[in-house]
Amino acid sequence: MTRESTRASVPATTGTVTTAVPARLDRLPWSRWHWMIVIGLGTVWILDGLEVTIVGNIAGRLAEDGSGLDITAAQVTGTAAALYVAGACSGALFFGWLTDRYGRKKLFMVTLAVYLGATALTALSMESWWFFLFRFLTGFGIGGEYAAINSAIDELIPSLYRGRVDLIINGSYWLGAIGGALLSIVMLDTDIFAVNVGWRLSFALGVVLGLVILLVRRHVPESPRWQFIHGHGEDAEKLVSSVEREVEEEHGRPLPAPAGEITIHQRRSIGFGLIAKTVFRRYPRRAVLGLSLFIGQAFLYNAITFGFGTILTTFFDVPTGHTGYYFAVIAAGNFLGPLLLGKLFDTVGRRVMISSTYLLSGLLLFGTAWLFGSGVLTATTLTACWCVVLFFASAGASSAYLTVSEVFPMETRAMAIAFFYAIGTAAGGISGPLIFADLTESGVPSETVLAFQIGAGLMCAAGLVAAFLAVKAERRSLEDIAEPLSAARDEAEPSRG
Template sequence: MATAQAAAGRTFTTDIPARLDRLPWSRWHWSIVIGLGTVWILDGLEVTVVGNIASRLSEPGSGLPISSGQVTGTAAALYVAGACVGALFWGRLTDRHGRKKLFMITLAVYLAATALTAVSFSAWWFFLFRFLTGFGIGGEYAAINSAIDELIPSSYRGRVDLVINGSFWIGAVGGSLLSIVALNTDLLPENVGWRLTFALGVVLGLVILLVRRSVPESPRWLLIRGRDREAEEIVASIEQKIEAEKGEPLPEPAGELVIRQRESTSFAEIAHTVFSAYRRRAVLGFSLFVGQAFLYNAITFGFGTILIKFYDIPAGDTGYYFAVIAAGNFVGPLLLGKLFDTVGRRVMISSTYLLSGVLLFGTAWLFSRGSLSAVTLTACWCVVLFFASAGASSAYLTVSEIFPMETRAMSIAFFYALGTAVGGISGPLVFADLTGSGVVGDTVLAFQIGAGLMCAAGLVAAFLAVKAERRSLEDIATPLSVEKAPTAEAVTE
């Protein structure tokens, strides 16, 4: 087999992308979903546990000298900051060295940092490893979304991507219920329970790491790196497994590409591609990420505090309420995901963002009038987040499919980092005071800011969203290495 360096610049014709896109859904695709997508469950579990056990961590006897505000404010901001830095660092390496190598490394980093968080003895240690946990998960976003989109057939890509990103909330449900156990001092000592929640995440992550070993490298990435024979072997093996499962031959693929293999893509070329040739798509990606980041990273971090401050809900019971809204978050992508492949991206992305924003404005109005109880506020949040979660998941789907192959991981990393930095770092720091002040007007303002940004992003999507449903990635954005695409016209906007 020729090395990538020797093959760089060689031109050849391939039908591998078309062969991957024409595959029917199979057990092999389920193995990809399980191997790559389940890490979001761990992320959801950990983030939720940290928010729900903040009150316990701040109590004397927890074994950690830290305040509740430091957990929900400083530590939350550091986690998100780590994710932003990690996305950019690992994203570049993912485009250079491959999807598989990086999604193995980033999961290992994530697990090691989580394990070390469990043995925290000081605030600075807790802060450091919250940052490093985020550093690992930021790389996961780039590597995993790239690999999933390049392995899943075009007819299923939208719903699969949404459900996988939405599975964060399965973990959030588990984290909410787990925090109830962790906060129960009749079952566990107050300096042990919260540590075991992190340790459990490590155990589950190790299982995922073992399953992930069987996931292949992206054949699409291999093609442009001078490893076309390896790509052919992977795709042929997949086809044999699916034909054996279905008991019939696969349909003929439609379309070929003429590719000039390359060794690397420079930062300058990536920047020119994203911000010049695809500038309208860049505005779309930034808008979607900022809107969802403010809604989730800013406001939901304070949900437990709102229940305690305004409704006198005991800290140990907030997990029940959060489990309900977390379930609503997952049901949204699960039920609406198919519509992103049938009704279409533009209609669904814009409508989910706008509906969630308008409903959140309504929730803010009812809250300001004192018309909501803890139960009805939770119900309102459930409805808002049913739509918002599908919209937020579509932000990751959008930036992973609307830019060329050679820039995919870096594009995901950049828009995730930029949008999350605006909403995810500043949000917890700003809104920790608003939602924790105990003043109705401050909390209403927090709701209104999140709602306004979601509506603004929905309007941007209504005009700029790309009709990517059921189209191959190469048709949506022609790879930089493609010299000729006989069945698809090159697209730049």
């Protein structure tokens, strides 16, 4: 089996090697092995969506007398949320650097362990400072997950399927959000669980699910692309040969010949200075694209979801205990977008789909803002409008992660994901709440309309940037999209922008 072939790792030795490993991976048909990667790496987003949604919904319960924690609802949605965001940004940058240096597998095991440990200790909170500390550390782990997992997925999934798989995996966060919204209704029912028990069990359930994911993840291999660049070429060859045998046995036919080879000057590590120089000097237009996509989607989501419950309760008198049902509906729209549109990113193409999903979601949100300001919407019709907006926005937001994970050289991949994720998360999680909180809580329709318009405007701007700068990466090898820094070539390659 594949996992047996990777147990005895050959010590790293550097030199110049010629390998067909990337082409061999890209020409594989879909198989059980790929499903194992998707389940082992991708399902953690379901867990993240579950936990983040639960935390938002239990804020009021934590503030009640008898919850076992001396904390206010504002501290849960304000201080704790900001610390979670700060942890995610810090973790993405820290673990992203380690992922490029020490490998994908080591880090996606470590980051999940950090995430699970911090979540478990959050459930044991008796003091507010303890709750704040472990919310930060939970974010620290999940930020690292984004860098380690997205880089591993793109390097293991064949180019024919890379776009749709990446989008669906990132969009699966919203499956967890649906579960979290509905689960919180049960966990907060004092006829079932005591005031000081239900919220703790919510975190404990997340830990149990995470442990199951950790068991599956043990069998996900290291990225062969990372291995052959960092002096583990023999391990990479053994791993790919093992996978090829499994796939041929499953499909009952021999695989076609790989499309080509690449020659690499192996090196054990890449300096941070070279990474930064590559991203911003060699590929400046791609850097602008990544920043635009992440910031646009961050502000759109904050324009809608940050004040979601407040808007429903303030303008439509929806009881606080019922907002979870509405959230489950818009979460479903978020998941269906990547699920149904994902294939088009591999067939119609990245540029058309990225720009159109950003522009459509922005324009639809402008329309929703106008209807809201006109006073013609109800809680149900507003939720329906949000559902349509987020159907397209979720596919666009997921494509932001796909974009930054495939348009930069392999040696910089995890760090690039970490950097753009950190910028987008900081913009959405820090600037967004500061801008939108007063607008959505004021009770003045025109101010909430302004919040919608800001998010819509930035989303449309990002869509226009994508229309001009998006890279035609569909069905292309990662090495063709951005040549590795370690690749042997006769002369220096000019900037690709």
